[in-house]
Amino acid sequence: MANREPRVARARAGLDVIDGYMPKSRGRPAGRGKPKRPQRAVRELRLSDRLMRDAVTIVSEDSALEVERWASGWLGSAWSDAGLGEREPEKTFHLEVVGRASTRPSPHGLAAVAALRRVAVPGEWSLLDGTLEILSESQSAPQWFAIPAFEPVRAWRAVDVWDSEHVLFVEFAGQTPHTLMAQISLAGGVLVDKLAILQPGAGETWDRLREPDEVPMPAVECPVEVALAELADALRTTDMTWPRQDDEDFIDLRALAWSRCLPYLPDFRDWQSMGDEERERLLDGFAPADDTVARSLADLFLDYGDGYMTSGPLCWSPGQVGLFLADWLPRKAALDAEQRAALPDVLRRWIRYSLERRAVDPVWISPVVEAVDTFLPAFEEAFDDAAAWGPAKQIAEELAARGIDLTDPEAVDGAMRGLNAERLARRLID
Template sequence: MSPKSRGRPAGRGKPKRKRLGPVRALLPADRMMSDARSIVQLADVLDVERWVSGWLGQAWVTAPLGEREPEHDLCMGVVGRACTKPSPHAVVAVAALRRVVPETEHTMLDETLAILAETQPMPAWIDTSGWTPVAAWRAVDVWESERVLFVEFDGPQPHTLMAQVDTVGGILVDRVGLLRAGAASLWDQFRDDDEVPMPLTAYPVEKVLAEFADALRCTDMTWPRQDDPDVVELRALAWARCRPYLPAGPDWEPLADAQRQRLVEDFVAAGGVPADGVTRSLADLFLDYGDGHITAGPLCWSPGAVELFLADWLPRKALLDAQQRAALPETLRGWLRFALNRRGVDAEWIEPVVAAVDEFAPDFEESFDTEATWGPAKQILAELSRRGVDLTDQEEVERAMSQLNAERLADRLRDD
């Protein structure tokens, strides 16, 4: 032991190591504020809006199920950091949000900008006017399973906003594009002669923007969230353009019984299928699916609608006896020809829909007998059928359901 250290407590004289707390994970607002440095010198306000729309999109697409206001939370985080550490890039981040977010956020952002303006320079585009929609077009395929919307805007940098909307099994925005002005005039050049007809038609601006907004609303209600990169990047910008035109929620009403009956009888009378109860029961099933799940209407079948019907909806929802199951493929082919002929679709574009029956029938056969794919309602009906319950007798079904529920409750109590 050194004479100098004799009697000295261990560790004395050595520099003490500073204990570091846990590293805080960067939040979306932290990352956005850091990235805002890259746009401080931007003069093009459309590029600024695209940048901030991308950050809002990331907040939206990464939010967990149940998180209802991820974009509001991002605004709150950015405002808090901007007020704590004012800087030119903080001003840019707040001002960019102000151009795109819903009106409910404007007061908070305006007040923050007023505070920052006392010490920080404002971006050159801060007072740049907004955008004016001047023309619109829509293209719809012959099956009404897909739409493409174009809206042209005038302003500091004229441009066109485009959306590709899928309506098979619901409404979903598949793609969003920010294109140069006049892009809609090139539509026919990008379509091949052998593609399904999808003519472009000029349409009132207000109606196309309302359709655009409704498609965004339906997409926002879909889980898991639509994660196409273009949709994520431009979703907030698109909402900013069309939010004022958002229509009231859809007021869906089922097909009237008299109309259903008339369609079934017209189908049977058209020939090509047996005029019996099996055919009528299957036609009722086709109408159930079409009325509830084909957005454009119960007769607007497409190859995609046939796929969802055979590979997903029918195995999950329906019980078929042996006669119905044997008659299903040919009856469905007949129904598709009947429905599309009634809508005036050319024969050339009816056959791809009919051919989808053969393509997806194996998926139906594989899934229909797999109980793991059945929905709750089908599981209950299957159990009642196994017990010999007449499913056409409402009173008998209700008695059997009461007994089944009592048995299940007793089983749960025993398990507990």
């Protein structure tokens, strides 16, 4: 009997044959019984639906800080999941949550709206405050509802010896004192790499926790408004960068960090190029006027530093060397045989020259110089890959192949007019 039951079950399901024949169906005759209902497609829950389900966990929460982290995590998901064309994903998310909470008033619905309000930007306050006022008439508010916002009281700023990385510590007072930490990378543009909530006093203990062989990065106390303004500026730039920053800690704490620093957001800085006098002074200090190869390469180094190195044209670091050799130089510059052969040695000399002028300890100049050898293979591969060249370099290479002196403005202008005419003619023929 133990072996028979599975086979009988399969036979009744029309999946097996017993003793050579298929048993007759004992179900209803065709046409009798209730008709089958069409299957409904299962609707995928929206992010706001999932938040409302999870909001029951914060109704009885004691810590306002944990509530803010909870709300910030949901807003971070809305921001991270948004497409490139969605400019206000958090606003849309707020509207959905408010709609859900208002349709079926409940304590956890009020808690969800109140939690979002604690980390919302000022433009969203009116919507959330109006909803809370209505919900409070029929629902009891959680105990953390009236806890005041956290206030910044002290700040520290740590800068590495190359000025390629900053770490900010802002200490907040309130129900649960804590420190908001932000790690900001400046190589290749400003980007907030990490956000974290740490214990009070983290800025004061930073130096003691670092290993002796780590890059010097002392934390110095600074005005609160200075640290929060730098954080706000870095967050703005990070938000403008595509693809979006995908570090989990950053996503979870992004809205919380914005709510703390947005009032200190500075205006956009006006970029000003290096003056001709300063450029000539640096070039003269590096190589004599008759060393045309070294000076031409140093001119390229200054172009990169002036336009792409946030901290200044002399703030070279291993990361900046990598970006310069593996990305910028192959895309932007055309080098003749002499320049290409001299590049490694001249770049090493320029790095030493630049960092010595900034009074960087020789111990920390060496890793930057060594980065030249590290990234030279990537430069060689990318420089010879025409598909990776930028438009300006493609044109320069074409003019050079035609024998045009790229240092002669009149010759370049004439050649460009001819080149444009040729391209127009080809398009018309095609």
